[in-house]
Amino acid sequence: MKKTLLIPLALAASLASSGLMAADAPQGAAPMPAEMQNMMKVFTPEMRQKVMALSPELKGTIVKLHAGHPRRAKETTLRQIMHEILSEYQSIASALATDNAEQAAEAARRLASHRIPKGGLLPYFPLDKVNNNDLAVLPAMNTIVEGSALKLAEAADAGDMPKAASYMSDIMTGCVACHQKFRGVPGVSANLMTPLSK
Ligand code: HEC
Numbered sequence: 001m002k003k004t005l006l007i008p009l010a011l012a013a014s015l016a017s018s019g020l021m022a023a024d025a026p027q028g029a030a031p032m033p034a035e036m037q038n039m040m041k042v043f044t045p046e047m048r049q050k051v052m053a054l055s056p057e058l059k060g061t062i063v064k065l066h067a068g069h070p071r072r073a074k075e076t077t078l079r080q081i082m083h084e085i086l087s088e089y090q091s092i093a094s095a096l097a098t099d100n101a102e103q104a105a106e107a108a109r110r111l112a113s114h115r116i117p118k119g120g121l122l123p124y125f126p127l128d129k130v131n132n133n134d135l136a137v138l139p140a141m142n143t144i145v146e147g148s149a150l151k152l153a154e155a156a157d158a159g160d161m162p163k164a165a166s167y168m169s170d171i172m173t174g175c176v177a178c179h180q181k182f183r184g185v186p187g188v189s190a191n192l193m194t195p196l197s198k
Contacts, residue, residue: 032059033059033060033062033063035063036051036059036062036063039119039120039122040052042119042123043122043123046127047122047123047130050131051130053131054130054132054135057132058136061135061138061139062120062122062135062138065121065139065142066116069115071113071114072115072116073117073118074118075118077117077124078117078121078124079124080117084114085114088107088108088110088111089107089111089168089171089175091103091107092107092108092149092168095107095156096165096168099161101156101157101164102156104152104153104156104161104164105156108149108150108152108153108156109149111146111149112145112146112149112150112153125182126182126184134181134182137177137178141177141178144170144173144174144177145171145174145175145178148167148170148174149167152164152167152168152171
C-alpha cells in the first residue's frame with residue numbers, strides 16, 4: 001500500500017531535483033529533464049528524436065533509473081559494463097560454491113551499483129525499441145536483477161547461504177528477459193550469408 005504512494009512521490013521528487021527544462025523542447029513535446037538534455041548532446045539526430053518523443057512518465061522513469069546509479073562512466077560502453085556485471089555474477093557463483101559469504105555479498109552489491117555507461121543506457125538500445133511501450137519494462141528489469149542481488153547480499157550477510165543461492169536464478173531471469181527484448185544475437189558476422197535461425 002505504502003509502496004504505491006511512494007513511487008509517484010519519488011518520481012515527482014526526482015523530476016523536481018533534476019530541474020525540468022522546457023526551453024529546448026519542441027512545441028507540444030514533454031519537457032526534458034536536465035540530465036537527459038545533457039546526455040542527448042552526444043546522441044545522433046535519430047536517437048535524439050526518439051528520446052524527445054518519449055512520454056513525461058517514461059522520461060521520469062529514465063531519470064530515476066539513472067539517479068539510482070550515481071556513478072557515471074567516462075568512456076565505458078554498455079557492452080563493457082555488461083561484461084563487468086557478468087564478472088560479478090560469476091564471482092557470486094564462485095563465492096556461493098566456496099561458502100564465502102563476504103565475497104558473495106560484496107560482489108552482489110557491486111553488481112547492483114554498476115556505473116551508467118557513456119551517454120546513458122538509451123543509445124545502446126536498438127532505435128526501434130526506444131519507445132514508451134518497450135522501455136516501460138526497464139524498472140521491472142532493474143528490480144528483478146538488482147533487487148534480487150541486494151537480497152542475495154542480505155542473505156549472505158546473515159549467513160544464510162542456501163537463501164542467498166536461491167536468488168541466482170532470479171537475477172539471471174532478469175538478464176535473460178532484458179536481452180530477449182533489447183539485445184540482438186551477440187557477435188553476428190557481417191561476412192556470413194546464411195540468415196541465423198533466431
Ligand atoms: C536493461 C536491460 C539489460 C539487463 C537487465 C541486462 N542486460 Fe546485458 N545487455 C543488454 C544490452 C542492450 C546489451 C547489448 C549491448 C551492446 O552490444 O551495445 C547487453 C549485453 C550483454 C553482454 C555482452 C554480450 C554481447 O556481446 O552483446 C553481456 C555479457 C551481458 N549483457 C550480461 C548481462 C548479465 C550477466 C546480466 C544480468 C546480471 C545482464 N546482462 C542484464 C541489456 C541488459
